[in-house]
Amino acid sequence: MQAFAAVLARELRLAARRRAEWALPLVFYAIVATLFALGASPNAPWLKVAGPSILWVGALLAALLSLERLFRGDYEDGTLEQLFVSPQPVSLLVAAKLLAQWMIIGLPLTLMAPLLGVGFGMGTGVIGVLILSLLLGMPALVLTAGFASALVVGLPRTGVLLPVLVLPLVCPVVIFGAGAVRAAETGVPADAPLYFLGAIAVLCVCGVPLAAAAALKNALD
Amino acid sequence: MTALLSFQNLAIARGDHVLLRELSGEVSPGEILHIRGANGVGKTSLLEVLSGLRNPEQGTVVRAVEPEACHWIGHRNALNPALSPFENLHFWCAVQAVSTDNVRGALREFDLQRVADHPCRQLSAGQKRRAALARLALVRRPLWFLDEPLSALDEDGVRHWLGLLQEQQKQGGAAIITSHQPLRIQLPGLRTMELG
Numbered sequence: 001m002q003a004f005a006a007v008l009a010r011e012l013r014l015a016a017r018r019r020a021e022w023a024l025p026l027v028f029y030a031i032v033a034t035l036f037a038l039g040a041s042p043n044a045p046w047l048k049v050a051g052p053s054i055l056w057v058g059a060l061l062a063a064l065l066s067l068e069r070l071f072r073g074d075y076e077d078g079t080l081e082q083l084f085v086s087p088q089p090v091s092l093l094v095a096a097k098l099l100a101q102w103m104i105i106g107l108p109l110t111l112m113a114p115l116l117g118v119g120f121g122m123g124t125g126v127i128g129v130l131i132l133s134l135l136l137g138m139p140a141l142v143l144t145a146g147f148a149s150a151l152v153v154g155l156p157r158t159g160v161l162l163p164v165l166v167l168p169l170v171c172p173v174v175i176f177g178a179g180a181v182r183a184a185e186t187g188v189p190a191d192a193p194l195y196f197l198g199a200i201a202v203l204c205v206c207g208v209p210l211a212a213a214a215a216l217k218n219a220l221d
Numbered sequence: 222m223t224a225l226l227s228f229q230n231l232a233i234a235r236g237d238h239v240l241l242r243e244l245s246g247e248v249s250p251g252e253i254l255h256i257r258g259a260n261g262v263g264k265t266s267l268l269e270v271l272s273g274l275r276n277p278e279q280g281t282v283v284r285a286v287e288p289e290a291c292h293w294i295g296h297r298n299a300l301n302p303a304l305s306p307f308e309n310l311h312f313w314c315a316v317q318a319v320s321t322d323n324v325r326g327a328l329r330e331f332d333l334q335r336v337a338d339h340p341c342r343q344l345s346a347g348q349k350r351r352a353a354l355a356r357l358a359l360v361r362r363p364l365w366f367l368d369e370p371l372s373a374l375d376e377d378g379v380r381h382w383l384g385l386l387q388e389q390q391k392q393g394g395a396a397i398i399t400s401h402q403p404l405r406i407q408l409p410g411l412r413t414m415e416l417g
Binding site: 002003005006007010013014017018073076077078079081082083084085086087088093220221 | 274276289290292293295296302303312313
């Protein structure tokens, strides 16, 4: 666990020094959500209907922005090679890195969503479901994007490859996440989509670190 | 004497291009194997295969110690540019599960105490190489894999590194070193394998 804590501490220290890496996705998220609200006429009924999807897709795109280079720096400076000759399981170290990314990117986006939700006319109960859905769904988004980032780490230019890889994979997360908020808004119980989100998150937490470690090993070959 | 590492009939390729074939050898305790060859001949690929970082196309590598019990210093220094040499080495000690008490001492040994807390992006290429090689002083490993260890090092840096290499030999360890130039050092147990 010492190595896990060391990777986590290193990532948080780097984030504290490179504030733009976590601040820019937040600004991007705020701008995207606000543009939708500004572009519609005040109190337009479709805005309330589309609000959950806009907030979920905005959070997804904002997270993708910063996760593209998740492993690139470590690959380029030789850190990845060192991790593979360390006595620790690489999947454990990758898990620490992904947990740090959730703390740096996923959690701030989750905390920002309620503020934006107010702009879409969401009530307190709906905002509660929005937070809960993002708390359950954001780990799955970060983990899936992390896995895709590991897959493309050895490629010189990824361009739109990462979003093309990630977006189809995270469709269920967005469907259930936005679905839970929409259900809350229409007064229908949101339990079922939230359970699905939880199940997807557990699946990702268990499987993605192993898959990402294998992808990184493949990139070094 | 039991070999720390032996390899038989290795074939190594990059893509469709076969770099090396039918390569055999061994490294015993106290030995330094210098793999020498021109650029692109396959020195780094061979070192990666011997260290377990990648698999050969053909042949076997038998190590008396696990890859995790070896030192690997690649041609990239594994130093994050935003972190200082102290922070980088402290991190590596934690990942390697060894004490972090001697990090300052190792940096002092390589004359890096003045820049120990500066971000690595502010260091010269030679200082970065010294910081990478300082890992060798932090924890004893029986087998070292060093890819072009002397690149960018000045005479002083080479002397520090040579001291560590002699200490490694004295303690019964071994090292496999690649370079495209002669090492220009005199050490008992130093063997050179020419590639290409």
